[in-house]
Amino acid sequence: MQFNKYLPSLSLLVFLAVWQGAASYLHNNTLPTPYTVAMVLWQAIVSGQLPYHLGVTLLRLVVSFSISMLLGCAIGIVLGRNKPLNAFFDNWLVIFLNVPALVTIILCYVWFGLVESAAILAVVINKLPNVIVTIREGTRALNSDLMDMARCYHFSKRKTLCHVILPQLQPFIMGATRSGLALIWKIILVVELLGRSNGMGYQLHLFFQMFDVASILAYTIAFVAVIQLIEWLILKPLDNKALRWRR
């Protein structure tokens, strides 16, 4: 099926064509043509504005993502393996899962001030319960035959974690990573919009005040491209490496 290979590119072209068609038809500043957006994007890159703000946001992403994944995996494994602790903390999880992101962000800024650490904390609090729940479900589904084998052969805690537990949790960790990246991006923008003076969210806020739709779209494209790059360059290779043992 040679044709199937070209379907993804074709669908992208159709998308651009529809966009171009709609923009030409409306002929309005609120929907610029793909060409206009591409030029704005180029300008923003050359001027250094976009790389700077994107870099700042990416840095916040990396820090808050790492903290939530590390903490979330640790807490998730503990809760998944310990019934009384899970019964105790289950309600807390439900509460944190259901607090709206905006509320945590506002509270963090009110309590800790408009500082970087408050911004990071707000993102972590929003993401952490998701990671915990995903990893907890994965831990509950651990193969007890293999756990018994590890116990019978006196595996140390570290050995059991690295060779028996984590490989089984791999699909859950990747799931939490992908959904986490998507979620954290969106929350970081709100955090920046409300209380930081740099980053993508801050820029988008400025563009909104000026009704500069072309810039908004240009920044959005940069965004999506970076996420896609992370998927191709980091997550896919990780997946392939982790699943090399499958038939």
Add this chain to the structure above:
Amino acid sequence: MTDVQINIINKTYIGTAQPTIANFSLSLQANEFVCLVGSSGCGKTTLLNCLSGLDTHYEGEIQVGQQHTAPKIGYIFQNPRLLPWRTVRENIELVLESEQSPTLIDPLLETMQLTQSQHEYPERLSVGMNRRVAIIRAFAVNPDLLLMDEPFVSLDPPTARDVRSLLLQLWQQRPHTVLFVTHDLREAIALADRLIFLASAPMRVINDIVVPIPRTQRHDEAAIENFRQQLINHYPDIKHLL
């Protein structure tokens, strides 16, 4: 010399009235190969789990070897229970203690004819090969007691015969005390020094019979069948197991 002494007074699973094992005692000599023969569900796996330390909820006492530290147990499960994300060699290396050299695996791989496949992942190998890896893993820890829970149960007869003879070869090179669970009497006769016949609910010993066939004649199917017939004639009370 008694090497393993088992006295289980009572093992009852939570939520059941009937004990699975009651007043069960058995002793094994050093480097003796003992087969437990009993119908499925009679409590053989439960006994092995108590011996391996996986199940500690029982009344009674189990003494393995002379030392007072936790004994080293090599357990070959019904399913090989290999880690699918680790290669054959990594699976075996993982059970070694830090002072054991990884090179001690090489002769084991050689005997079990797995040297060529040591860097493959278990899912890419046949079922019989996986069983052989599980056998190596159990021998590699140099255990005080080797437990085997119907390790050849789902193999086709020719493969089971091959793996069995490899197991015997390995065991003769490196004698260990073995407790082997099966419900296949021919397999038990081919392997064991001593057969223990079990009744169920609760599990208890009905007969304890020494296999007189010399080790050199164990591959002879006629000799095994002959001994099986003798058992059927002499012990009518274990007929349902034969």
